Amino acid sequence: MGLAMTAITLGTLSTVTLAPMPSGYELAVSIDGTEGSLERVEARPSSEWNLADGRLNITAIGTQGAVRSPFSYVTLPGYWVGDLVLTFRARCHTAPEVMGRDVCAIFGWSDDMHYTYVHFSNFTDAIHNAILKVDGADRAPLPPAAEPRAELTGAGWHSFRVERTMADGMIRGYVDNSDTPCLVARDPEPWAGRVGLGSFDDLASFDDIRLYVRTDRTTLDDILAPGAQVRQLATGFVFTEGPSWDAREGLLKFSDIPSNRINTLTPEGEVGVFVEPSEQTNGTFYDARDGSLLGCRHWARDVVRYAPDGVATVLADTYRGGKFNSPNDCVLTPTGAIFFTDPAYGLGDRPSEQSVEAVYRLDPSGEVSRVIDDMTKPNGIYISPDGRWLYVADSIDQTIKAYRVGADGSCSDGRVLGELRAEEEGVPDGMTMDTHGRIYCTGSGGVWVFGPQGELIGRILVPEPPANCTFGGRHLSTLYMTARSSVYAVETRATGFMPPVTASGAE
Known part of the structure; x- marks a missing residue:
């Protein structure tokens, strides 16, 4: 490949x-x-x-x-x-x-x-x-x-x-x-x-x-720190997901979906509990405005905001009168709006109340709009540094798609940005970005790294199939990866991109 x-x-x-x-x-x-x-x-x-x-x-x-x-x-x-x-x-x-x-x-x-x-x-x-x-x-x-x-x-x-x-x-x-x-x-x-x-x-x-x-194209050697190795930070979990770096507390927060909790992990390797029960929270996203954590709750079928003390406030749970399937992952934009994916992974035996597995936009006012409905299984999601493109992973089609974001928050002109197909176990899932606009998406065998225009740079191989990743650490240069029973990390020369939210206050 x-x-x-x-x-x-x-x-x-x-x-x-x-x-x-x-x-x-x-x-x-x-x-x-x-x-x-x-x-x-x-x-x-x-x-x-x-x-x-x-x-x-x-x-x-x-x-x-x-x-x-x-x-x-x-x-x-x-x-x-x-x-x-x-x-x-x-x-x-x-x-x-x-x-x-x-x-x-x-x-x-x-x-x-x-x-x-x-x-x-x-x-x-x-x-x-x-x-x-x-x-x-x-x-x-x-x-x-x-x-x-x-x-x-x-x-x-x-x-x-x-x-x-x-x-x-x-x-x-x-x-x-x-x-x-x-x-x-x-x-x-x-x-x-x-x-x-x-x-x-x-x-x-x-x-x-x-x-x-x-021959002089960007390679992983240009991105990873000299001598960097993927290292296991913690293990013994069931299925890790949704990592977010909490800049105020200086630690990682991540989901263990089947265990029904959101955990914390310090730089020293100490594991704690942030929220339990978590309604099988999957994807999370840190809001630097107030130190809160956005969460996509599989079982409750909603999107919430966790205060720093872990108390959850529901932001959205329905679209046009029907419950969401099972919100999966989300990203906060500079305007304060939230884009989130809604595949059917967490439905279990419950019937779907939506006609498609879609991507939604939640305005700061609380209004919910369906913005993408042409994907098979939307999963990981992120927004470009200039705010013009929304990137969404499709776990079934094994691609990342890029959608043009309009001034009104609408999404159009979806095109495949990259293909993630290999023999190793894993599917396109969670993603993050660095300040150069490079995309890091979990998939078969590890974390796939793409340039801003879709050129494949390489794969960071991980011992277990990863489901999500985020940048963290003091300089936002440590790439954290949640993978089945463990949390892994690798040091990079890159700096993680966190969308600067200019809208005042968290809703």
Whole structure:
């Protein structure tokens, strides 16, 4: 998983002079064409591809999707990248005299509604021979940063190279080993994602595909403290969850759901009890305004505020007359509003009174709004440092989704930020962030770390499957992880991000 060197071999190797290794990059994927199968790529459902003569071929164009976008493409699963160089050879089977014939290079793909692509063609207008973005609506061109040149000429094979850098959003497309790009544009909001190839609406063949990733990208070594090791701080619990660092008391508070209590853990390793019984409180979030603790109570099916003495005040327990399923995790925003997830994990044998497993927003006034209803099993949740994006983990789909937060607190334009799929036990669950906007999400095998735009940095491996994490300690640089029977920690160079709440007073 991730960016390990992998060779995907499909069919018979073509005779071709490969482009030299780009400076500062390393080979991540090679589709050369020896033996293999189409199982290593994923085709858009309505298009048809085959493997013949050592090449990947579009054999049926398929039908248009929900928005105007390329009809036929494949993506490379298991590679979620930001900065990249993609090289390949392709031949469009449409006659050269037909204007608008094309092949496409795709990147930043999270689903059929969200990606960017370079449209190489023999004809230039606003949407042909251009760099375009599919962002929840019909594809739209990015303004060209240089005069486009249409170079998909003739009936033969061409070589292509696409470069994308995240820091400046620049995208460049080259044809036939030219040193000068024929297409250049800047994406003001680039995202990491899968890479792919295809065509808008033509039959085409592809060969000698190479994906390169940066060698100087951020790694876990840049984030973890020198010599840092994951260490067990306490054990003997049943199922630990919901860690929050109490800055006033200088200790960690965390849930042990089946034991029906919220515990405390001092830096010296002393375990105490904060609340018992806790109505099977799961996720918690510390409110620095008054030292209180927000809690999502599974069994009581509500969201509460625990005063520093442990007394609970119910903030919300219904939506449109029906009880919540079992609130799971929450985050406090700078306005004082609370976003929380409501999957059905804690319902037990009780019937659901809600039509979906959703995400809600609780205003300081007490008004509850359903803001997200298109997820399968919403779980962990956090908000970006600039307040523009809400991140939610989906435990069934094994993804993190990012939603744009409007001025009114509404959430829209949900897209997959990252995939968390591995063989080890565990699912995407609780999450936290650092001040650089990096996302730390528990999942298979440990804590997955993503860059702000979704690029996978790596995994912090944990001895037990973790369910949640938070930053704490004097400098907010210790990453605490709740994992089944234990609480673990690792020292980092990062500083945890706690949303600064500017609204006066806790409601």
